[in-house]
Amino acid sequence: MARAGTLSLDNVTKEFKTPEGRRVTAVDAATLSIAPGEFLTLLGPSGCGKTTTLRMIAGFEYPTRGRIVLDGRDIAMVQPDKRGMAMVFQSYALFPHLTVFENVAYGLRIRNVKAGTLREKVETTLAMVGLEGKNRRRPSELSGGQQQRVALARAMAIEPRVLLFDEPLSNLDAKLRVSLRIEIRRLQKQLGITSVYVTHDQAEAMALSDRIVVMNAGRIEQAGTPVEIYARPATRFVADFIGRANFIPAETLELGPAGITARVAGMVVAGIPADPRVKAGAPATIVVRPQAMAVGAGSEGYPARVRSATYLGNMVEYELTFGEQTLIVEDYTVAPGQVLAVGSEARWSFSPTRAYALPG
Amino acid sequence: MLKRRAIDPTLAAGLALAVVFIAVAIIYPLVKILGVAASSEAIPYFERFLFRPTFQTIIARTIVLGTTVGIAGTLIGFIWAFVQVRVAAPAWLKRALHIIALVPSVSPPFAVAISMIVLFGRRGMISYGIFGITGDVYGLNGMTIVMAMSFFPVVYLTLVGLMRGLDPAMEEASANLGGSKLRTFVRVTLPMLAPGIASSFLLLFVEAIADLGNPLTIGGDYVVLSARLFIAINGEYDLMAAAVLAVILIVPSLLVYLAQKYFADRASVISITGKPTGSITLVTDPRVRIPLLALNGILAGFIVLVYLTMLAGAFTRLLGIDNSFTLSNFSYVLSGLGSEAMLDTTRLSAISTVVAGFLGMLIAFLVVRMKFTGKGMLDFGTMMGIAVPGTIFGIGYLLAFNDPVKVGEFVLLPKLTGGRAILAGEIAIIMVFIIRSTPAGLRAGVAALQQIDPAIEEASVSLGANRATTFGRITLPLIRPAFLSGLIYAFSRSMTTISAVIFLTTPETKIMTQQIYAETDGGKFGNAFAYIVLLIGIVLVVIGMLQALIGLATGAERRVKTE
Numbered sequence: 002m003a004r005a006g007t008l009s010l011d012n013v014t015k016e017f018k019t020p021e022g023r024r025v026t027a028v029d030a031a032t033l034s035i036a037p038g039e040f041l042t043l044l045g046p047s048g049c050g051k052t053t054t055l056r057m058i059a060g061f062e063y064p065t066r067g068r069i070v071l072d073g074r075d076i077a078m079v080q081p082d083k084r085g086m087a088m089v090f091q092s093y094a095l096f097p098h099l100t101v102f103e104n105v106a107y108g109l110r111i112r113n114v115k116a117g118t119l120r121e122k123v124e125t126t127l128a129m130v131g132l133e134g135k136n137r138r139r140p141s142e143l144s145g146g147q148q149q150r151v152a153l154a155r156a157m158a159i160e161p162r163v164l165l166f167d168e169p170l171s172n173l174d175a176k177l178r179v180s181l182r183i184e185i186r187r188l189q190k191q192l193g194i195t196s197v198y199v200t201h202d203q204a205e206a207m208a209l210s211d212r213i214v215v216m217n218a219g220r221i222e223q224a225g226t227p228v229e230i231y232a233r234p235a236t237r238f239v240a241d242f243i244g245r246a247n248f249i250p251a252e253t254l255e256l257g258p259a260g261i262t263a264r265v266a267g268m269v270v271a272g273i274p275a276d277p278r279v280k281a282g283a284p285a286t287i288v289v290r291p292q293a294m295a296v297g298a299g300s301e302g303y304p305a306r307v308r309s310a311t312y313l314g315n316m317v318e319y320e321l322t323f324g325e326q327t328l329i330v331e332d333y334t335v336a337p338g339q340v341l342a343v344g345s346e347a348r349w350s351f352s353p354t355r356a357y358a359l360p361g
Numbered sequence: 362m363l364k365r366r367a368i369d370p371t372l373a374a375g376l377a378l379a380v381v382f383i384a385v386a387i388i389y390p391l392v393k394i395l396g397v398a399a400s401s402e403a404i405p406y407f408e409r410f411l412f413r414p415t416f417q418t419i420i421a422r423t424i425v426l427g428t429t430v431g432i433a434g435t436l437i438g439f440i441w442a443f444v445q446v447r448v449a450a451p452a453w454l455k456r457a458l459h460i461i462a463l464v465p466s467v468s469p470p471f472a473v474a475i476s477m478i479v480l481f482g483r484r485g486m487i488s489y490g491i492f493g494i495t496g497d498v499y500g501l502n503g504m505t506i507v508m509a510m511s512f513f514p515v516v517y518l519t520l521v522g523l524m525r526g527l528d529p530a531m532e533e534a535s536a537n538l539g540g541s542k543l544r545t546f547v548r549v550t551l552p553m554l555a556p557g558i559a560s561s562f563l564l565l566f567v568e569a570i571a572d573l574g575n576p577l578t579i580g581g582d583y584v585v586l587s588a589r590l591f592i593a594i595n596g597e598y599d600l601m602a603a604a605v606l607a608v609i610l611i612v613p614s615l616l617v618y619l620a621q622k623y624f625a626d627r628a629s630v631i632s633i634t635g636k637p638t639g640s641i642t643l644v645t646d647p648r649v650r651i652p653l654l655a656l657n658g659i660l661a662g663f664i665v666l667v668y669l670t671m672l673a674g675a676f677t678r679l680l681g682i683d684n685s686f687t688l689s690n691f692s693y694v695l696s697g698l699g700s701e702a703m704l705d706t707t708r709l710s711a712i713s714t715v716v717a718g719f720l721g722m723l724i725a726f727l728v729v730r731m732k733f734t735g736k737g738m739l740d741f742g743t744m745m746g747i748a749v750p751g752t753i754f755g756i757g758y759l760l761a762f763n764d765p766v767k768v769g770e771f772v773l774l775p776k777l778t779g780g781r782a783i784l785a786g787e788i789a790i791i792m793v794f795i796i797r798s799t800p801a802g803l804r805a806g807v808a809a810l811q812q813i814d815p816a817i818e819e820a821s822v823s824l825g826a827n828r829a830t831t832f833g834r835i836t837l838p839l840i841r842p843a844f845l846s847g848l849i850y851a852f853s854r855s856m857t858t859i860s861a862v863i864f865l866t867t868p869e870t871k872i873m874t875q876q877i878y879a880e881t882d883g884g885k886f887g888n889a890f891a892y893i894v895l896l897i898g899i900v901l902v903v904i905g906m907l908q909a910l911i912g913l914a915t916g917a918e919r920r921v922k923t924e
Contacts, residue, residue: 061819080369081822088823094816098838107834108824152820159824 005195006071006085006162008058009034013067013077015053027053029219030067035163038193040186042206045216046242052167054216055199059165060084071162087156088165091172093148095140101127101151102136108159126158127151129188146177153185157192164189166198170205182208203243207231215239233357235276240288240359247294247328249287251358256281261358263287266303266324275358285358291331293355296321298341302350307341317341321349371829372731379724383742385774386792390757391611391749397604397760406605416589423570423585424613426504430569431562433509437660438516438561444657445517446524448650449643461661462517464668467900469857469874470511471574472893475881476670477507478579479680486670486681499581507575510664512568516561523557529641542646556627563621567614571750573860574874578881586610587752587860594864600760607753618748671897674890690891699892702871707899709787709870710855713794717851720795721802722844726832728803729810730818743803746796751860754796758789759864778865785869790862794855801854802847809843810836845911852907853900 015028028050035041043051056062058069060081069077076084087108096104105123114122127133130150140148149169156164166185170178186209189196200206206213207227214224215238223235234240237248254269255262261279262271265287279285295302296319305321305328317340319330330349341347397403410416441462445455465473481488481496481503488496497503531553535545551558576588586606593603644650674680678687693699727733728740746754762777776782777789813836821831837844859874866872873896880889 059819059823061822080827081819082825082827084823085825086823088820090816090820092814092816094814094820096817096821096835107821107826111825111830155820155824165823 004162005037005193007035007037007073008163008195008197009070010054010058011068011070013054013057013064013069015050015057015062016065026219028057028064031216031221033214033221033224035195035197037195040189040196040198040209040211042198042200042210042213043216044200044203044206044213044242045222046201048218049216050219051199051201051216055088055165055167055197058163058197059086059088085162086165087159087161088167089149089152089156089169091168093140093145093152093172095148095151095155097140099139100136101132101138101140101143104140104151105155105158107155112159122158126154129157130154130184145173146181149173149181153188157188157194161194164194164196166196166200168200169198171200171202178202178205179208185209207243215242217242233274233276234288234359237286237288237359240357245291245329247289247291247326249289249326249328251285251287253279253281253283253285253358260353261285263358268303270353273353273356273358276360278360279358280360283360285360287351288357288359289351290355291318291329292333294328294330294349294351295334296330296332296341296347296349298345299348302348305347305349307343307345307347310340310343312337312340319347321347323349369828371827372727375723376727376731376733379720379727379743380739382720382795383739386796387742387745387754390754390761391745393761394604394607394611394753394757397601398608403601403605406602410602410605410609419584419586419589420609422501422583423587423610426501426508426583426585427566427570427613427617429501429505430508430512431566433505434513434565435516435558435562437509438513438520439558440653440657441513441517441660442520442524444653445521447641447644448653449645450650450654454654458657458661461664462514464664465511466514467853467857467904468668468671468893468897469574469859469877470508470572471578471859471874471878471881472671473511473667474503474507474575474579475877475886475889475893476667476674477503479670479674479886480666484681490681499579500583503579503581504575504583507579508569508572509565510667511575512565516565519561520554520557523554525641527553527641532642542644556624560621560624563617563624567617567621567748567750570610571614571752571860573750573752573863574878577878587750590752590756591863594756594759600756603756604760607756610750611753614750614753615748618744622744671890671893674886675894677887679887680890687887690887691895693888694891694895698871699876699888702873702876703892703895703899705787705870706856706873706896707903709790709872710794710852711903713791713798713855714848714851716791717795717798717855718802718844718848721799721847721851722806722837722840724799725803725806725810725840725843726836729807730815740803744800747800751793751797751858751862752864754793754861755864758793758861762789778867780867782867786865786867787870789865790870790872793861793865794851794858797858797861798847798851798854801850802844805843805846805850806840809840813839841911845907848907848911849904852903856896856900 010031010033013028013031014026017025017027019025031050031054043054045051053062057064057077060076060079064077067077068075071084096107099107102123105126106119109119109122124133127135130153132147132150132154135143135147140151143151152169169185170181173181182205198209210227212224212226213230215222215230217238223230223239225233230239231243234243240246240248249265251263251265253261253263256275256279257271260272261275262269263273263285273287275285303323305323308320308322308327311318316331316333317335319332319341321328321330328349441458444450445459477498478485480486481498483489483495483497485496485498488494527550531549532545535549540548570585571587573587573591576585577591580588586609590603590606590610593599593606644653670680675690676686676688677684678689724739724743728736758778762774763779765772765776766774777792778786782789817839818831818835821835822828826834857874859878862872863875863878866875873892877889877892877896880886880892
């Protein structure tokens with residue numbers, strides 16, 4: 002099987018000139034390393050620099066500064082065709098004038114693979130993605146999902162050192178997206194190909210990745226496992242972008258081994274896990290996920306007013322007015338007919354161990 | 362020049378090749394003309410040409426001709442396109458009209474003029490033979506009719522494309538809001554086509570003021586700039602006068618070309634509004650349908666008549682005077698000088714076609730896909746090959762290449778034109794053929810490339826194919842229809858052009874169009890017609906061969922599902 006590549010980016014910066022001559026920094030000093038066989042996702046809103054980063058790895062763009070090192074060699078300025086990578090595109094980018102077989106065989110033909118080996122390789126790869134017997138079809142005769150499978154097979158057939166994905170599932174409908182991402186993950190693990198995947202869909206990133214790199218405005222905000230990114234976001238942006246979060250202002254009183262003790266809206270709460278940058282006696286922001294909160298008509302907890310209540314079947318989603326803030330609470334425990342009335346008083350609380358404190 | 366050091370070497374070589382060729386074959390001759398015209402000896406010429414009443418009349422007439430041809434040709438093209446796209450008619454009729462519309466594009470433009478003279482001239486078969494009147498086709502009217510008939514196919518094709526691209530939802534919206542058919546046409550359809558109509562008019566304007574063959578054949582006393590320019594060289598042997606006249610002619614040509622480009626860009630924005638949502642409603646109202654079909658039928662009949670006249674003329678002694686059947690015209694043309702001209706023209710055109718075909722696609726690829734400074738200049742420089750009238754290139758080449766091009770003692774280019782030129786002047790003729798036909802291929806290529814997702818080429822590159830391999834295996838097959846139309850255009854254009862090459866032929870190298878002109882000038886219409894028939898025959902055969910060789914489809918077309 003393919004020799005999985007080790008890839009690292011060292012202070013990679015990309016500046017563009019706008020037509021008016023202004024300089025725009027699309028990617029700002031990105032530094033990260035990807036282990037052999039690792040599945041790494043670049044995640045962020047559009048315009049965050051994730052696609053530019055991927056295209057620099059592929060060689061379709063060249064960095065203004067910085068190094069891109071593949072297996073010990075700086076490839077930042079190497080032609081894209083000499084990098085031994087392969088890319089799966091959002092638009093599939095199949096060769097419309099070639100059959101499915103010839104699409105998958107393309108990279109092998111470039112490498113002068115012998116006819117017999119080539120045929121076998123193409124057929125096993127097509128079988129892997131579940132497209133046996135479609136050899137002689139044209140791309141236009143296939144469904145969107147099948148087309149993307151061909152694109153995947155085409156990229157895998159050459160056993161690339163790094164496999165690149167540029168939002169490959171965003172043109173597909175929701176159901177197909179889920180089933181195909183499970184398949185991508187399975188194949189990637191089975192083959193052990195180092196993979197870099199770009200998406201703006203956080204669920205996709207969570208489901209696929211060994212590690213996620215969250216980008217914003219050209220910068221890397223945080224790199225970590227899905228659990229780290231979700232449970233211990235490094236910045237407010239990450240907390241807000243991955244899932245939903247309430248940000249409650251607080252003041253740190255004490256640092257302890259089991260988390261900090263803080264004054265949160267007038268009450269002292271202990272045992273909140275915290276970012277290492279949080280200091281005693283300084284202001285902090287407590288990140289609380291909507292499902293880590295409880296709400297009820299009782300007398301315990303913080304007083305608030307119900308602004309809206311939306312019954313969604315498996316849960317009720319509340320918007321609470323709490324001082325100047327609007328908090329979102331997901332209540333999975335409510336029985337039908339017990340939804341709090343809009344405008345009524347309610348009390349809310351949160352589970353400190355499922356919250357996370359950020360400095361400032 | 363290029364933004365990055367990591368440039369693919371084959372692309373860099375391609376770019377260098379294109380730039381050098383454009384610089385030598387287009388820019389250098391034009392700079393030469395400007396240089397001569399800017400010298401102090403040129404001042405009296407400018408005074409003469411710009412301020413003497415005789416010359417002011419020539420300039421005014423040139424502009425009048427451009428305008429009348431622009432209006433007439435656009436009108437014909439519009440009617441033809443409208444009938445094709447919007448009027449209910451049997452499929453065979455539309456097909457026939459479509460084919461007839463394309464006929465003028467494979468014949469030398471002044472072939473129509475010769476037929477017109479035979480049919481409607483002083484002793485014309487129709488004017489004198491049937492009605493007994495002494496027709497007068499020479500002058501503005503004749504030129505307008507002939508040029509409009511010869512140049513309208515390009516307008517027709519443009520407008521057909523635009524009309525098909527219009528989103529029927531717009532008209533449906535108007536009808537839905539209570540607009541009558543006429544009101545919808547005037548207030549919705551026409552305004553949407555306006556940029557295309559404006560661009561067509563201007564295109565014809567440029568073609569008309571640039572044309573040389575027709576003014577020489579049927580212009581009579583109505584002398585326009587291009588004809589005057591021809592006299593300056595072939596009658597007065599005054600290159601200085603020619604250079605000054607060329608500069609005067611360049612100004613309106615380039616201005617109008619730029620205006621045309623402006624409108625054409627706006628027209629293309631409309632044409633890509635996406636897939637039509639509804640289907641086009643055809644005009645069935647007989648009050649509109651019958652007159653339009655009749656008008657189109659008359660125009661088509663006229664074209665058929667004109668071309669049948671050529672065919673008949675080729676096989677008769679002197680059509681209209683002595684109508685007896687003969688093959689002597691062909692035997693004259695095919696023996697000696699004639700066959701030489703035929704072989705030379707075909708050979709030189711074939712070479713130019715291959716070069717222009719690839720060059721057009723290469724420049725299109727560079728312009729659409731690559732990032733480099735001076736990209737716009739490369740595009741514009743290439744387009745100058747057609748924006749600037751051919752006669753001007755003829756003069757430019759004489760000025761630029763009549764002596765070897767030297768830097769110090771080092772000869773960069775040998776003598777390319779005139780007597781004792783290298784390869785009997787063939788190089789210069791090929792260069793002119795190429796620069797005149799590359800622009801069409803470039804535009805077709807650009808349009809085709811813009812339809813292709815760049816990710817398809819990136820996919821190929823990411824799989825390990827270099828840019829050259831990608832171009833050969835992926836890009837070129839996908840833009841094959843554009844490539845084919847570029848080749849067809851290049852071959853027909855080269856075979857039928859006269860304006861640029863008439864100054865560049867040498868005693869050893871004869872060009873068919875020039876022979877046709879010479880025969881016409883000598884009143885030997887039979888010989889001229891025989892040449893024209895052969896020329897059209899060669900063009901049609903080569904088009905057929907190109908289609909068979911390259912194929913009309915890319916293989917990427919959507920197929921009907923079988924399951």
